[in-house]
Amino acid sequence: MSVSSFPPEAVRDDFVPKEDFFDRDFARAEAEHLWPKVWQIACRLEEIPKIGDYVVYEILTDSIIVVRSGEGDAGVKAFHNACPHRGTLLAEGCGHTKQFVCPFHGWRFAVDGSNVEVVDRHDWGACLKEGDADLAAVQVGTWGGWVWINMDPECQPLDQFLEPMKSRCDKMEFEKLRFSWYKSTIVEANWKTVVEAFTEFYHVQTTHQQMLTYTKDYSTSRAMGRHGWMSYEFGTGLPIGRSARLEPLAEEPDFREYLYEYGKQFKNDLAAMQTERAFQSIQALRDLPADATPIEVLTKWGEGIYQRAIESGAGWPEGLTPEYMAETGFDWHVFPNTVFLHPAIEAVLWYRMRPYGDDPEKCYFDTWSLERYPPGDEPQVEREFHADWRDGNYPLIYTQDFENIPKVQKGLRSRGFKGGRTSPVQERAIANFHRRLRTFLQDSHADDDLGPEPKRDSTP
Numbered sequence: 001m002s003v004s005s006f007p008p009e010a011v012r013d014d015f016v017p018k019e020d021f022f023d024r025d026f027a028r029a030e031a032e033h034l035w036p037k038v039w040q041i042a043c044r045l046e047e048i049p050k051i052g053d054y055v056v057y058e059i060l061t062d063s064i065i066v067v068r069s070g071e072g073d074a075g076v077k078a079f080h081n082a083c084p085h086r087g088t089l090l091a092e093g094c095g096h097t098k099q100f101v102c103p104f105h106g107w108r109f110a111v112d113g114s115n116v117e118v119v120d121r122h123d124w125g126a127c128l129k130e131g132d133a134d135l136a137a138v139q140v141g142t143w144g145g146w147v148w149i150n151m152d153p154e155c156q157p158l159d160q161f162l163e164p165m166k167s168r169c170d171k172m173e174f175e176k177l178r179f180s181w182y183k184s185t186i187v188e189a190n191w192k193t194v195v196e197a198f199t200e201f202y203h204v205q206t207t208h209q210q211m212l213t214y215t216k217d218y219s220t221s222r223a224m225g226r227h228g229w230m231s232y233e234f235g236t237g238l239p240i241g242r243s244a245r246l247e248p249l250a251e252e253p254d255f256r257e258y259l260y261e262y263g264k265q266f267k268n269d270l271a272a273m274q275t276e277r278a279f280q281s282i283q284a285l286r287d288l289p290a291d292a293t294p295i296e297v298l299t300k301w302g303e304g305i306y307q308r309a310i311e312s313g314a315g316w317p318e319g320l321t322p323e324y325m326a327e328t329g330f331d332w333h334v335f336p337n338t339v340f341l342h343p344a345i346e347a348v349l350w351y352r353m354r355p356y357g358d359d360p361e362k363c364y365f366d367t368w369s370l371e372r373y374p375p376g377d378e379p380q381v382e383r384e385f386h387a388d389w390r391d392g393n394y395p396l397i398y399t400q401d402f403e404n405i406p407k408v409q410k411g412l413r414s415r416g417f418k419g420g421r422t423s424p425v426q427e428r429a430i431a432n433f434h435r436r437l438r439t440f441l442q443d444s445h446a447d448d449d450l451g452p453e454p455k456r457d458s459t460p
């Protein structure tokens with residue numbers, strides 16, 4: 001079956017074909033036409049600070065070594081993890097090395113990928129040409145503190161690929177964030193089922209209903225070229241307040257109560273998207289008079305966070321105007337397999353999803369909490385892997401999602417299920433994702449010049 005069996009036109013803003021989530025031909029099309037041609041996050045720059053530090057990135061049958069061979073971004077290289085002699089893997093996991101030495105027959109490679117020893121080279125005479133014994137290079141780029149790789153030598157430059165997300169987020173200084181924790185697990189669902197569980201806020205009202213007492217949850221979603229953008233209608237700031245879905249209270253509480261509840265629940269149930277400095281800034285609001293208006297409370301809170309960030313030495317990005325913050329939104333899906341939530345600026349939650357072998361109904365799922373620390377205060381973070389998420393000590397909000405996701409995957413296989421009926425308002429980025437994915441499978445360059453906000457082209 002060819003990719004023409006999966007036309008992009010089959011996707012509407014209110015309809016997503018179900019075969020994308022389990023059809024083995026669709027997964028094979030992704031293996032052939034998506035993963036070898038698309039930019040993807042391989043690791044973070046903080047994982048390879050010194051020359052010789054490396055991380056191995058795995059995507060389906062491909063294994064790629066990302067290594068620091070010199071100073072600065074130009075010193076970051078990526079190579080296929082295969083010995084040019086007879087294919088042996090040269091590295092696993094992550095570590096530090098002066099040279100990569102093949103464990104089979106001992107060929108050696110410098111960290112810039114060049115071969116430094118072929119044992120008994122004279123055997124080959126002239127038939128081993130210049131470069132034949134070097135490691136095969138992979139395209140590499142950096143943005144936001146991440147190292148991105150692309151196996152396609154003809155790929156679009158990373159900076160262009162990331163637009164319009166990049167220009168709307170550059171000022172956030174994600175490159176100054178560091179891991180505060182790092183957990184990976186396996187989820188019993190297609191990688192896109194998991195991407196989409198984090199690409200809409202529509203599910204908050206049911207899956208995370210404990211948040212409604214302090215969250216104005218009605219959200220909005222947009223197509224942004226290949227990527228997706230989620231936010232709230234008022235544009236900027238956090239959606240703090242009582243959800244319109246709940247019965248209004250007879251008497252509106254002091255606005256600070258909403259913030260206390262937000263701070264407490266985020267600390268306990270998410271353990272991300274809030275620094276300790278921000279939590280302290282909520283406690284400090286006690287000094288305000290009880291009749292302070294919401295805007296006064298939010299302003300005081302924002303000032304407290306900013307001052308603590310500056311005083312601690314962590315610093316704060318410059319030029320974050322309300323207009324810029326409205327454009328940067330709340331949550332981005334970066335095509336194809338990463339999602340981040342960034343309204344807290346100095347504490348960002350980032351996810352990555354990858355297919356698991358040739359089983360389209362399983363995936364690897366990485367959760368990265370990132371924070372902005374005073375230089376020298378960054379924690380030494382262990383990369384945790386738990387094959388079963390129940391062993392991973394994930395806070396409540398993640399476990400609520402983990403409970404649901406396999407049910408989504410099982411249900412969408414039902415003979416009685418015709419396809420996803422996505423909300424054209426709150427889940428628009430999901431439909432856009434399927435349309436762009438199907439287009440990419442047909443031609444990886446077809447959307448290279450796509451405008452940032454394509455017209456709503458298929459809502460009935």
Ligand code: FES
Binds near residue numbers: 083
């Ligand atoms: S396979 Fe690497 S040296 Fe033989």
Ligand SMILES: [Fe+2]
Binds near residue numbers: 197203207208397401
């Ligand atoms: Fe969720």
